[in-house]
Amino acid sequence: MTTQDEAKKVAGRKVIEEFVRDGMKLGLGSGTTSHFFVRELGKHVAAGLKVTCTTTSRATNDVAREVGIKITDPNEIGELDLTVDGPDEIDRQFRMIKGGGACLLWEKIVAHASKQMITICDETKIVDQLGGFPLPVEVVQFAWKQTERMVSRLLAEHGIAEAVIVRRMKDGQPVVTDSGNFILDCRCGVIPNPEQLEIKLNQIPGVVENGLFTRESQGMVVGCFDGTAYVAMR
Ligand SMILES: O=C(CO)[C@H](O)[C@H](O)COP(=O)(O)O
Numbered sequence: 001m002t003t004q005d006e007a008k009k010v011a012g013r014k015v016i017e018e019f020v021r022d023g024m025k026l027g028l029g030s031g032t033t034s035h036f037f038v039r040e041l042g043k044h045v046a047a048g049l050k051v052t053c054t055t056t057s058r059a060t061n062d063v064a065r066e067v068g069i070k071i072t073d074p075n076e077i078g079e080l081d082l083t084v085d086g087p088d089e090i091d092r093q094f095r096m097i098k099g100g101g102a103c104l105l106w107e108k109i110v111a112h113a114s115k116q117m118i119t120i121c122d123e124t125k126i127v128d129q130l131g132g133f134p135l136p137v138e139v140v141q142f143a144w145k146q147t148e149r150m151v152s153r154l155l156a157e158h159g160i161a162e163a164v165i166v167r168r169m170k171d172g173q174p175v176v177t178d179s180g181n182f183i184l185d186c187r188c189g190v191i192p193n194p195e196q197l198e199i200k201l202n203q204i205p206g207v208v209e210n211g212l213f214t215r216e217s218q219g220m221v222v223g224c225f226d227g228t229a230y231v232a233m234r
Helices: 004-019 032-046 058-066 104-112 144-157 194-201
Strands: 025-028 052-055 080-085 114-122 135-139 164-167 182-187 207-210 219-223 229-233
Touching (some): 004 032, 004 080, 004 219, 004 229, 025 032, 032 058, 032 080, 032 114, 052 058, 080 104, 104 114, 104 207, 135 144, 144 164, 144 194, 194 207
Parallel strands (some): 025 052, 025 080, 080 114
Antiparallel strands (some): 164 182, 219 229
């Protein structure tokens, strides 16, 4: 029986087979699934594959270095050919919620700096409608409770009346992102019109970015519990 971790690994191998080519500039995503891909990529780099890589979090920098992948500063790399990153949820229109690992801001910047983004996941991440996973919203620390009130009001106006918003905590301390911000996790239930909500959330002063990625992914590579992986494209 294939485990979830094995399904993630199979997806990582499939991405390399189908999408990664010699000479590419790559954006390396965050989270456990992306890290399986990075470890797999490290084996190919050791065997002679030439790629130039930048990452979407300090945690991914650490994994990449550990497996012998040199990291290029995002300011130096120019336009990327491909970013490979994982979702917390993805629907069949390739719309996603990301940010479970608090890396959504760097992830969105790197995705937009790329010609192509491919999502990598196991089959448990595919949903009919977005919103089962709490939507992360990255906010500046200054007056974060004011920003939280504005987010709550916007969600209600958007038809999500019962949203529960909590500042993300770890070990009794607020989580601080790689850019020094807080994360508000918004338990929404089904999210109507995610494209519009993605845009509106970012218009609130104090919101730096939100975890809706409705336009970025051009395809997904899905690892399955039967040990296979498949590709689906927009
Ligand atoms: O968005 C993310 C981090 O901000 C991750 O990519 C997302 O949480 C998926 O992680 P995992 O592969 O561990 O489930």
